[in-house]
Amino acid sequence: MKIPEPIRGFVDTLSQLPGIGPRQAIRIAFHLAGRSPDTAFSLARAAERLGELKTCPRCFYIHESDASLCEICSSPIRNTQIIAVVEKETDVLSMENTGKFDGTYLVLGNIKKTGGLSETQKARLESLKKRIMAMEGEMIRELILALSPTTFGDMASRMVEQELSPYATKMTKLGRGIPTGGEIEFADPETLGEAIRRRD
Amino acid sequence: MKIPEPIRGFVDTLSQLPGIGPRQAIRIAFHLAGRSPDTAFSLARAAERLGELKTCPRCFYIHESDASLCEICSSPIRNTQIIAVVEKETDVLSMENTGKFDGTYLVLGNIKKTGGLSETQKARLESLKKRIMAMEGEMIRELILALSPTTFGDMASRMVEQELSPYATKMTKLGRGIPTGGEIEFADPETLGEAIRRRD
Numbered sequence: 001m002k003i004p005e006p007i008r009g010f011v012d013t014l015s016q017l018p019g020i021g022p023r024q025a026i027r028i029a030f031h032l033a034g035r036s037p038d039t040a041f042s043l044a045r046a047a048e049r050l051g052e053l054k055t056c057p058r059c060f061y062i063h064e065s066d067a068s069l070c071e072i073c074s075s076p077i078r079n080t081q082i083i084a085v086v087e088k089e090t091d092v093l094s095m096e097n098t099g100k101f102d103g104t105y106l107v108l109g110n111i112k113k114t115g116g117l118s119e120t121q122k123a124r125l126e127s128l129k130k131r132i133m134a135m136e137g138e139m140i141r142e143l144i145l146a147l148s149p150t151t152f153g154d155m156a157s158r159m160v161e162q163e164l165s166p167y168a169t170k171m172t173k174l175g176r177g178i179p180t181g182g183e184i185e186f187a188d189p190e191t192l193g194e195a196i197r198r199r200d
Numbered sequence: 201m202k203i204p205e206p207i208r209g210f211v212d213t214l215s216q217l218p219g220i221g222p223r224q225a226i227r228i229a230f231h232l233a234g235r236s237p238d239t240a241f242s243l244a245r246a247a248e249r250l251g252e253l254k255t256c257p258r259c260f261y262i263h264e265s266d267a268s269l270c271e272i273c274s275s276p277i278r279n280t281q282i283i284a285v286v287e288k289e290t291d292v293l294s295m296e297n298t299g300k301f302d303g304t305y306l307v308l309g310n311i312k313k314t315g316g317l318s319e320t321q322k323a324r325l326e327s328l329k330k331r332i333m334a335m336e337g338e339m340i341r342e343l344i345l346a347l348s349p350t351t352f353g354d355m356a357s358r359m360v361e362q363e364l365s366p367y368a369t370k371m372t373k374l375g376r377g378i379p380t381g382g383e384i385e386f387a388d389p390e391t392l393g394e395a396i397r398r399r400d
Contacts, residue, residue, distance in 0.1 A: 006249035040251030051240030
């Protein structure tokens with residue numbers, strides 16, 4: 001008994017995506033194949049449109065605007081003297097949702113669990129350096145290391161700091177402390193320690 | 201800050217698939233958008249091909265053969281006097297993989313967690329009845345209730361049994377017992393009871 005080839009092909013493609021195992025991929029494949037063809041076709045169209053998105057050559061955020069630069073990088077009211085280095089596109093969204101940041105970004109790309117920066121990440125840092133060197137003063141005012149405070153995030157932060165410290169007057173990190181709604185009882189000592197140090 | 205529309209559209213489509221939540225869908229969308237467009241396009245093509253698959257009008261298995269009937273239903277060596285009612289397409293694959301079954305199938309479709317048969321399931325049972333009534337003797341030799349022995353599987357089994365008992369000389373269920381590699385220590389009393397009763 002052979003699995004129909006289109007099912008097999010879809011399963012192969014789908015199970016390469018983050019967080020999808022072969023079993024779930026098979027379930028999804030038969031689910032789609034069993035519905036009206038429109039369901040599969042609308043997924044196809046949705047995926048196709050994803051492939052047509054552009055990556056901003058400055059901050060590496062993904063966007064759909066007609067211009068080459070993204071909405072943020074092309075905005076005249078954003079502060080290009082303050083750059084936040086984030087890991088993922090969704091981190092840009094999270095930062096934007098706060099409404100508290102008017103600087104610009106550099107999307108570094110997924111942090112590797114093996115330590116070290118990938119070639120893409122190094123290239124992105126290089127492009128930022130070049131851009132800063134072309135600016136007046138060859139330095140920006142502030143570089144925010146906005147990577148998640150996890151073991152690997154902290155490692156990557158240190159590497160980015162080393163690379164970029166000559167290019168920014170000030171290097172900062174996101175504040176650590178008790179999250180809103182979090183209970184002191186369950187805060188780990190490091191978090192609580194940071195919260196005490198940063199009290200105001 | 202707006203999420204690019206193609207990302208939003210893909211997330212909407214993807215999060216309707218079984219087992220995919222909105223957070224995972226966003227991760228996958230940005231993952232795909234951040235790769236070379238080929239990755240998204242190959243998913244698009246794979247999904248498109250799924251939409252082109254056919255459903256066998258006899259057993260409701262999904263297939264790609266040029267004929268209207270699937271490989272199993274159109275095979276002259278399969279026993280059409282023995283029909284196994286299974287829940288899912290993947291159950292057909294599991295049964296076929298044993299190499300121990302030469303009968304045919306009826307794919308019932310996902311068993312509802314609310315009890316009762318869906319309209320599609322009723323229609324499939326009706327089509328089976330009609331087919332049997334058109335056969336010589338207006339009965340088949342054996343109908344195997346091959347639904348998973350879960351609470352809802354058992355409920356569905358009973359309903360299928362009621363519907364189809366006039367159309368089969370014999371109604372059987374898959375044997376229950378200790379699974380291969382399973383430890384008696386961890387078998388629930390019902391399973392162990394069945395294993396004792398069915399000893400040979």
